[in-house]
Amino acid sequence: MKKQGSVFGDGGLGIFGGDEKKQESGSGIGVNSFLWRATLDTLSFMPLNSADPFGGVIITDWYSPAETPNERFKMTGYILGTALRSDAIKVAIFRQVRAGGNEWADAVVDPKTVTAMEDSILTRARQLRIDSANNQ
CATH class of the missing domain: 3.30.530 (Alpha-D-Glucose-1,6-Bisphosphate; Chain A, domain 4)
Incomplete structure (x- = not known):
């Protein structure tokens, strides 16, 4: 079975913290x-x-x-x-x-x-x- 992608990319949309890499890319509080x-x-x-x-x-x-x-x-x-x-x-x-x-x-x-x-x-x-x- 093929994995379907997300509209927000592989990691989804993280607005409440989580992955440090995502925060560095600008999705966290600046x-x-x-x-x-x-x-x-x-x-x-x-x-x-x-x-x-x-x-x-x-x-x-x-x-x-x-x-x-x-x-x-x-x-x-x-x-x-x-x-x-x-x-x-x-x-x-x-x-x-x-x-x-x-x-x-x-x-x-x-x-x-x-x-x-x-x-x-x-x-x-x-x-x-x-x-x-x-x-x-």
């Missing part, structure tokens, strides 16, 4: 899972607006710290690859200050704040990778 989880963990103090694990984008909603109610922040985290490296994470921080009443004006964000947030995410991602290796 971002580093440790960076993804670390970004969610690090930004968890802010309300989440949207998260796209396939595109690697996490967007928060506006957040005002209790200590400074006249300013608010919004962050976007971009996971740019599958490797756990410093160039695979980018964070954009937006800051506004109250201009009176319910009006807000854009304000400058210190570049050191962005770097500190990216470093915090990388540190958390490394912790998650170590924890994962220890649990196997």
Whole structure:
């Protein structure tokens, strides 16, 4: 009896993981899972607006710290690859200050704040990778 082929090729369509070779060819999620989880963990103090694990984008909603109610922040985290490296994470921080009443004006964000947030995410991602290796 002749083996019939599949519309999706010999291995079928693997959308939930499985064969490493298939994942390398692009059928899996295209971002580093440790960076993804670390970004969610690090930004968890802010309300989440949207998260796209396939595109690697996490967007928060506006957040005002209790200590400074006249300013608010919004962050976007971009996971740019599958490797756990410093160039695979980018964070954009937006800051506004109250201009009176319910009006807000854009304000400058210190570049050191962005770097500190990216470093915090990388540190958390490394912790998650170590924890994962220890649990196997």
